[in-house]
Amino acid sequence: MPHVLLIEDDMSVRDGMELVLRRHGHEVDAVATGEDGLQLLSRPRGGGIEIAVVDLMLPGIDGFEVCRRIRGRGQLPIIMLTSRGDDLDVVSGLEAGADDYVVKPITGRVLEARIRAALRRAGPVTQTDSDDFAGLVVDRAGLTVTKHGTPVPLPPTELRLLLELSASPGRVFSREQLLDLVWEHDFLGDSRLVDAAVGRLRAKLEDVPAKPRYIQTVRGFGYRFGPL
Amino acid sequence: MKPAGKTAPGTDAQTAPKTAGDGGRARRRLPRVDGLRGRLLVTVVVVALISAVTATALAYRESREAVLKRAQNAAVDDFRSRVEQLVPELDVPTDPRSMARFASKVSSGMRGSLVVVQYRDFTVGSDPSADRTRITPELRVAVRAHTQVSLQRVLYAGKPWLVLGAPVGLGSPSGPGASAHSSGVEIFAVVSLAEEERDTAELVRSVQGGLVPVLLLAAVLALLAARTVLRPVRRLARATRRLATGELSIRVEEKGHDELAELAHTFNETAGTLEHTVGELREQEALARRFVADVSHELRTPLAAMTMVSSVLEEDADQLTPDTAHAARTVSAETAKLARLVDDLIEISRFDARAVSLTVHELDLAEAIRATLAARGWTDQVEADLHPGIRARLDRRRLDVIVANLVGNALRHGAPPVTVTVRAADGWLTLSVADHGPGLPPEAARHVFDRFYKADRARARSEGSGLGMAIALENARLHGGTIEIEPQAPGTGAVFTLRLPLRTDSAS
Numbered sequence: 001m002p003h004v005l006l007i008e009d010d011m012s013v014r015d016g017m018e019l020v021l022r023r024h025g026h027e028v029d030a031v032a033t034g035e036d037g038l039q040l041l042s043r044p045r046g047g048g049i050e051i052a053v054v055d056l057m058l059p060g061i062d063g064f065e066v067c068r069r070i071r072g073r074g075q076l077p078i079i080m081l082t083s084r085g086d087d088l089d090v091v092s093g094l095e096a097g098a099d100d101y102v103v104k105p106i107t108g109r110v111l112e113a114r115i116r117a118a119l120r121r122a123g124p125v126t127q128t129d130s131d132d133f134a135g136l137v138v139d140r141a142g143l144t145v146t147k148h149g150t151p152v153p154l155p156p157t158e159l160r161l162l163l164e165l166s167a168s169p170g171r172v173f174s175r176e177q178l179l180d181l182v183w184e185h186d187f188l189g190d191s192r193l194v195d196a197a198v199g200r201l202r203a204k205l206e207d208v209p210a211k212p213r214y215i216q217t218v219r220g221f222g223y224r225f226g227p228l
Numbered sequence: 229m230k231p232a233g234k235t236a237p238g239t240d241a242q243t244a245p246k247t248a249g250d251g252g253r254a255r256r257r258l259p260r261v262d263g264l265r266g267r268l269l270v271t272v273v274v275v276a277l278i279s280a281v282t283a284t285a286l287a288y289r290e291s292r293e294a295v296l297k298r299a300q301n302a303a304v305d306d307f308r309s310r311v312e313q314l315v316p317e318l319d320v321p322t323d324p325r326s327m328a329r330f331a332s333k334v335s336s337g338m339r340g341s342l343v344v345v346q347y348r349d350f351t352v353g354s355d356p357s358a359d360r361t362r363i364t365p366e367l368r369v370a371v372r373a374h375t376q377v378s379l380q381r382v383l384y385a386g387k388p389w390l391v392l393g394a395p396v397g398l399g400s401p402s403g404p405g406a407s408a409h410s411s412g413v414e415i416f417a418v419v420s421l422a423e424e425e426r427d428t429a430e431l432v433r434s435v436q437g438g439l440v441p442v443l444l445l446a447a448v449l450a451l452l453a454a455r456t457v458l459r460p461v462r463r464l465a466r467a468t469r470r471l472a473t474g475e476l477s478i479r480v481e482e483k484g485h486d487e488l489a490e491l492a493h494t495f496n497e498t499a500g501t502l503e504h505t506v507g508e509l510r511e512q513e514a515l516a517r518r519f520v521a522d523v524s525h526e527l528r529t530p531l532a533a534m535t536m537v538s539s540v541l542e543e544d545a546d547q548l549t550p551d552t553a554h555a556a557r558t559v560s561a562e563t564a565k566l567a568r569l570v571d572d573l574i575e576i577s578r579f580d581a582r583a584v585s586l587t588v589h590e591l592d593l594a595e596a597i598r599a600t601l602a603a604r605g606w607t608d609q610v611e612a613d614l615h616p617g618i619r620a621r622l623d624r625r626r627l628d629v630i631v632a633n634l635v636g637n638a639l640r641h642g643a644p645p646v647t648v649t650v651r652a653a654d655g656w657l658t659l660s661v662a663d664h665g666p667g668l669p670p671e672a673a674r675h676v677f678d679r680f681y682k683a684d685r686a687r688a689r690s691e692g693s694g695l696g697m698a699i700a701l702e703n704a705r706l707h708g709g710t711i712e713i714e715p716q717a718p719g720t721g722a723v724f725t726l727r728l729p730l731r732t733d734s735a736s
Contacts, residue, residue, distance in 0.1 A: 019536065104528050
């Protein structure tokens with residue numbers, strides 16, 4: 001069963017979420033601070049943790065910093081939990097590397113759906129070839145990306161986004177299509193997720209992120225991979 | 229000349245103390261006749277003109293009279309002495325020849341004036357060709373009636389003349405006027421007053437010459453005076469305008485101790501009071517808003533825990549006793565409602581704090597609205613007349629909020645079918661949501677965008693938070709658009725129309 005790390009400082013919320021997650025069959029490590037959460041992750045093989053749900057407002061190091069440190073050490077999917085839907089918080093969280101965000105209060109069902117979607121992204125992809133795009137090699141079997149021979153580590157959401165985009169070079173995807181394909185939101189999504197993920201991908205793949213070659217913006221429509 | 233000379237400086241004395249600074253700016257702009265400046269200018273110039281003309285007229289009359297009197301007296305003296313001197317040479321009764329001699333002798337002593345001597349039917353002049361009509365019948369009557377020298381001023385050929393006349397007395401060496409009885413000889417002299425007239429005319433001309441500079445000076449002084457009055461007035465007007473636009477810290481300079489300074493002082497006091505009061509009100513309002521925002525945020529955490537736990541309760545309701553199951557479902561439903569209310573409160577307090585911004589993307593309207601309807605499971609209940617191919621730059625999330633609130637409202641309070649119509653024209657998109665319910669009573673139409681307004685008091689605890697329409701309107705305004713209620717047509721329900729510019733700037 002998926003192993004969830006829950007970082008939430010409020011005891012009632014933490015207990016409620018732990019209860020819901022356990023009922024959905026997850027193994028849960030619930031901690032109150034970012035420091036404790038990072039310590040759990042530093043166990044061998046991350047202590048078997050498969051996904052992190054992180055509150056943004058934390059005593060000590062805050063949720064943004066926790067996101068950044070988790071990203072710094074691995075590909076663990078992160079869902080950020082914000083008590084405020086403020087645009088600034090959401091954008092900052094996404095830029096810090098979160099894959100998704102949920103605004104409190106949230107029902108157990110929605111949280112569960114989001115966790116499952118994030119985990120699916122991290123799971124195996126059913127394509128089995130490898131493409132070379134002018135030095136950028138996307139290995140669909142091994143789920144690795146290398147640029148001029150150098151591995152580019154990508155968290156699951158970004159990898160999934162790259163796989164979807166590069167599967168049909170030149171095709172324009174709207175933000176809504178990408179939300180549906182990558183985030184599997186069957187409800188009205190938030191295009192900020194797409195924009196933030198594209199931004200992070202560009203920072204890692206492009207030579208000049210301000211003048212992207214691989215992931216191009218089609219004004220008024222969305223994004224496309226290439227043409228190179 | 230004297231009174232005229234006095235009047236012009238008099239005008240100076242009135243205006244001079246008020247003039248300060250140069251008239252450079254005053255000359256740059258043409259004074260408007262209906263403005264304060266124009267009125268002042270016209271008044272001062274007219275006053276100066278009237279004073280100058282009156283003074284000139286008085287001075288002219290006096291001096292002309294004095295000059296003529298002197299000339300007249302001189303002529304009378306001359307005439308009398310000349311006649312006295314020559315009378316002994318005249319024998320009476322006389323003949324025309326001696327009369328002519330007499331006349332020319334008198335004339336030669338009087339700067340060549342025309343002298344006419346009359347005796348019975350004879351009339352002889354020093355200049356036989358001269359016209360004698362200048363000697364009027366009235367004068368002749370006067371000469372016959374008086375022994376004194378009679379005189380009359382006449383105009384002849386446009387020139388002024390002095391006509392003198394006297395009877396020549398007999399047996400008396402003292403000449404005309406002194407004789408005991410008349411000799412029957414009458415002597416007349418016509419003297420030109422042209423030179424005197426020229427002198428007085430010269431006076432008028434010199435006054436006329438001086439009038440133009442005086443009027444110009446008056447005009448300049450009036451402009452200067454107007455400027456000193458108008459400058460503070462204009463400054464006050466400018467300050468008032470800025471005060472009206474909300475610049476409450478504006479103050480004007482209080483210079484001097486005149487009425488204008490007093491006005492400026494009053495203005496400053498008013499602005500100060502206003503600033504203070506508005507500042508207090510804003511502070512209170514900000515506190516109230518912060519309170520709402522803080523309370524809402526504080527509610528979020530317990531609500532998050534309650535939502536989580538109540539969803540567990542609801543899931544297990546089937547396995548509970550009926551009463552407990554009912555309790556569990558009620559708690560769950562009420563928690564969800566509370567959560568939505570808190571969400572809306574936070575949203576509206578964000579609008580109040582102006583902490584909102586737009587994230588605009590180009591999007592297909594038909595697609596976006598279909599997604600909104602689909603996400604809420606309304607596709608079957610709502611008839612969508614969506615013109616294909618309308619693209620707009622909007623904040624998708626906020627558009628979703630607006631459409632969801634309008635359609636939700638129509639579904640809740642109106643009656644099916646609910647129709648959503650989207651059209652675009654002239655850079656604006658128009659989205660109408662119409663239902664077939666009873667429509668809105670006028671009272672409700674007025675307040676439907678008010679916070680927590682519920683049209684039906686009996687259903688006050690309905691599904692909505694009571695903030696939905698207010699939030700929808702705020703979102704529309706954020707885009708530079710509006711939401712209006714169409715005037716109700718018979719047989720239709722309420723129609724809400726959203727109007728948004730097709731292109732919205734990213735800035736909030």
